[in-house]
Amino acid sequence: MLGCDLLAKLSSDHDVVGMDKDEIDITCEDDCRKAIAQVGPQIVVNAAAFTNVDGCEKQKEECFAVNAGAVKNICVACHGKNIKIIHFSTDYVFDGKNTHPYTEEDQPNPINVYGESKLAGEQYLQALSGDYLLIRTSWLYGVNGKNFVRTILEKAEAKHFIQDTAARVKATPDEPSYLSVVDDQIGSPTYTKDLVAAVDLLISQNQNGIFHVTNRGHCSWYEFAVRILKEAGMDDVEVRPIKTSQLPRPAMRPAYSVLSMQKFITLTGKTPQPWQLALQDYLKNIKKMQ
Numbered sequence: 001m002l003g004c005d006l007l008a009k010l011s012s013d014h015d016v017v018g019m020d021k022d023e024i025d026i027t028c029e030d031d032c033r034k035a036i037a038q039v040g041p042q043i044v045v046n047a048a049a050f051t052n053v054d055g056c057e058k059q060k061e062e063c064f065a066v067n068a069g070a071v072k073n074i075c076v077a078c079h080g081k082n083i084k085i086i087h088f089s090t091d092y093v094f095d096g097k098n099t100h101p102y103t104e105e106d107q108p109n110p111i112n113v114y115g116e117s118k119l120a121g122e123q124y125l126q127a128l129s130g131d132y133l134l135i136r137t138s139w140l141y142g143v144n145g146k147n148f149v150r151t152i153l154e155k156a157e158a159k160h161f162i163q164d165t166a167a168r169v170k171a172t173p174d175e176p177s178y179l180s181v182v183d184d185q186i187g188s189p190t191y192t193k194d195l196v197a198a199v200d201l202l203i204s205q206n207q208n209g210i211f212h213v214t215n216r217g218h219c220s221w222y223e224f225a226v227r228i229l230k231e232a233g234m235d236d237v238e239v240r241p242i243k244t245s246q247l248p249r250p251a252m253r254p255a256y257s258v259l260s261m262q263k264f265i266t267l268t269g270k271t272p273q274p275w276q277l278a279l280q281d282y283l284k285n286i287k288k289m290q
C-alpha cells in the first residue's frame with residue numbers, strides 16, 4: 001500500500017528503483033547485499049513489513065524475520081556506504097495507556113507481537129545505521145491494498161445488497177443490517193498520499209531521527225466508520241458502536257495510540273491536513289479510478 005505511493009511520488013524528483021518481493025526478499029541477507037551493490041543508492045526506503053497484526057500472533061517467527069531481522073539485513077548491507085535508510089514503524093509500539101499524544105521521546109511498550117517485532121526493527125535501525133529516518137505512522141489507508149476504509153465501504157455495499165434482497169423477498173437475512181465497529185480504540189487515520197508528501201519533505205530537508213507522521217486529529221474506529229459512510233453517501237447503513245471486549249481478536253490493540261506531530265511541525269514548518277479532509281481527498285481519488 002505505502003510502497004506503491006512512495007514509488008510514484010518520489011520518482012518525480014529522484015531516480016528511484018522499486019523492488020517487489022519477487023525481486024528482493026529482505027529476510028535474505030544476500031538479497032539485500034546484492035540489491036545495494038547493484039543499485040548503489042544514496043537512500044534506501046523500506047516500506048516492506050509483515051502487517052497482518054492478528055497473523056503475527058501465530059506467525060511470530062515470520063513476523064520477526066520481516067519486521068526486525070530484515071531491518072538488520074538492510075542496515076548491514078548499507079553499512080559504511082554513506083546510505084540513508086528510511087524505515088516505517090507504527091503507533092502499535094506503544095501500550096495505549098497515555099491520555100495525550102505520544103511523542104518521539106515516549107517509551108515504547110508494545111502489547112502485541114506485531115508491535116514487539118516493529119520495536120525490534122526500530123532498535124536494529126537505531127543501533128546499526130548512522131543516518132536514518134524512522135517514521136512512525138498509524139491507521140494507514142491508500143488507493144492500493146486492503147485497508148479499513150475499503151473494508152467499511154465493501155461491508156456497507158454488502159448491507160445495501162442485503163437490505164434490497166430482504167425487501168424483495170421479504171426474508172430476514174442471517175446477517176444483521178448494521179455494521180458494528182469498536183469505539184474504545186482511539187487513533188489518527190492517515191492517508192498514504194499525505195504520508196508520502198511528508199516523507200518527500202523530510203528527504204528534501206535532509207532530516208534524520210525519529211518522526212511521528214499522521215494526518216491531524218484523532219477519532220475512534222467507530223467515528224471513522226461513520227464518517228466514511230457519510231462522505232461516501234452511504235449513511236443509510238447503520239453503524240453501531242461496540243467495545244473491544246465484544247470483538248475478541250488474537251492480538252490486543254492499544255486503546256489510545258495518537259502520535260504527537262509537534263516535532264514534525266516544528267522542524268519542517270508544515271502541518272498535515274486533518275484526517276476528515278484527507279478522507280474526502282481519498283474518496284474522490286478512488287472514485288476517479290473506478
Ligand SMILES: NC(=O)c1ccc[n+]([C@@H]2O[C@H](COP(=O)([O-])OP(=O)(O)OC[C@H]3O[C@@H](n4cnc5c(N)ncnc54)[C@H](OP(=O)(O)O)[C@@H]3O)[C@@H](O)[C@H]2O)c1
Pocket residue numbers: 001002003020021024025026027046047048049050051066070088089090091118136137138139140141145
Ligand atoms: N497499514 C497500516 O495501518 C500501518 C500502520 C502503521 C504503520 N504501518 C507501517 O507502514 C509500512 C507500510 O505498511 P503497508 O500497510 O503499506 O504494508 P503492506 O501493504 O502490507 O505492504 C507490505 C509489503 O511488504 C511486502 N513484504 C513482506 N515480506 C517481505 C519480504 N520478506 N521481502 C520483501 N517484501 C516483503 C509485502 O509483500 P506480500 O504482500 O507479497 O507479502 C507487501 O507488499 C510498514 O512498515 C508498516 O508496518 C502500517
